[in-house]
Amino acid sequence: MSSVAGTTAAPIRLNVVRWIGFKTIVIREYGRIIRIWGQTIVPSVVTAVLYFAIFGSLIGRRVGAMDGFDYKQYIAPGLIMMSVITNSYGNVVASFFGAKFGKHVEELLVSPLPNWVIVGGYAAGGLVRGVLVGVAVTLVSLVFTHLPLQHLLVVLAALLLTSLTFGLGGFLNALFAKNFDQVNWIPSFVLTPLTYFGGVFYSVNLLPEWARSLSYANPILYMVNAFRFGFLGVSDVDVGSAFALMTASAVVLFALAVGLMNRGAGIRE
């Protein structure tokens, strides 16, 4: 063991530190996603194949057309979005809670990175997984059906905002979770029901009035329909309102996560 660090006081360029720090978090998250691809990418692909095979090819034939589209075509954007939501959320909640549990979150907490960079980095990690899985499920969809692309920018914006929103949701979940049970509560008892009732498999216009009204309180309905509008050009909700809701959700959740981090909630004594 010999020879070490120089110790002159170089000026600290905070913006450079923040940018490199942000990129490092994203690279680390990407590395984690790829390292455990069997847990992060493959399950959603398998699930999508099963959905298309059972709901699309077997049951879908009897369902007929939905909003003027073949049933497989109709559910494809919803299935993609369902995977994006689950994976963005799951990536951040698992990674950040794992870091808390293993104490390696301290690597970030003692670093000069401000909390908004840490939150942004993890949310971007969720976005990366959401996009990777979204692309994989889209490819699966193309095996089973033709998927027209009406509005590319709408698809990309919906994908981006939904991933970020649920990545940030996963971050908040991880911040408060004290054990692995609490990591699974929200996905199992909140996210899954909201996704299934969020218009993935049906148009809310098929529902009775009370159920339709109730569905409009479900934020996932807006995300799924904005995404579907990008592909098919049809939506059960106003697309402008959907984007306003998604943007507001992302901003509010980001501010909440940073505020809680600044207070040290769930991470500092």
Next chain:
Amino acid sequence: MNALSVRGLSKTYRNGVEALRGIDLDVERGDFFALLGPNGAGKTTLIGIITSLVNKSGGSASVFGHDIEGELEAAKACIGIVPQEINFNMFETPFTIVVNQAGFYGIPRAVARERAEKYLKQLQLWEKRNGISRGLSGGMKRRLMIARALMHEPRLLILDEPTAGVDIEIRRSMWDFLREINARGTTIILTTHYLEEAETLCRNIAIISGGRIVERDRMSSLLRRLHVETFVLNLREPLAVAPPLAGYLVRLVDDHTLEVEVSKEESLNGIFARLTALGIEVLSMRNKVNRLEEIFMQLVEARAGAGDAPRNGAALPAGAGRAAARLGTPT
């Protein structure tokens, strides 16, 4: 400018435990500083506040003039921390861990890779760079945390029991390594349970007990205050019981080894005269090195006597119990 300046720092946890009770402490730039205290004394809380892992209840702290409230990012950029507990991702490789850590401090990836090679080689971890960190031995994990802390070449390196569980050979080479870092200008704050380590490495010392600094001095000045020294005598013939040496505290370590405590005012000739009179021949003699241990115990026990006992079944540093048994009375 001090490397670390702490004023009136206090911390009360939610459960009511007062970990720090208004601590004042300065660590000079370039110092090799020992921060000692029994478990639960407040050392890790103090380090936690400086590195922003623990929220303070009151007071202030600054690192190289950067206040940890007003200029937190600048303050943290100056610090490298080797924590007490292993806190890296066990599923990542050592190379990835250190390169990523550099990134969190704004070091470009190409530079980080070069430094990773440099520090992993210096800490004898280069051969293990691509294995899963979980498979490293305890000593390797500790060295990995040192390499990680050095990746951004910090001006202040805080080592919280860095050699716990490390074998003697590696510990000695780590000492050399730390001395070299310090010689090049890095300020080092060391907490350790091996008091010999602090005595060997550090120039200044603070002893913390019950959330208060009970002593702050130069190591040499503190050691000079010790009134009693212990000598280890190797005997030619075996003894069954410790010989009666009036005026000296004598302990038979084994049948060929005696430990004798001698006040600094007393001559050693007296001991030899009495041993000779008893027909005991001494083959060799050495000074027992753990002098700091004895002072430590006196200070901590004095504080405990004043009602600030270490909390929650706190343990004392290695060997301190023996020192307490030998000394008994505070100076």
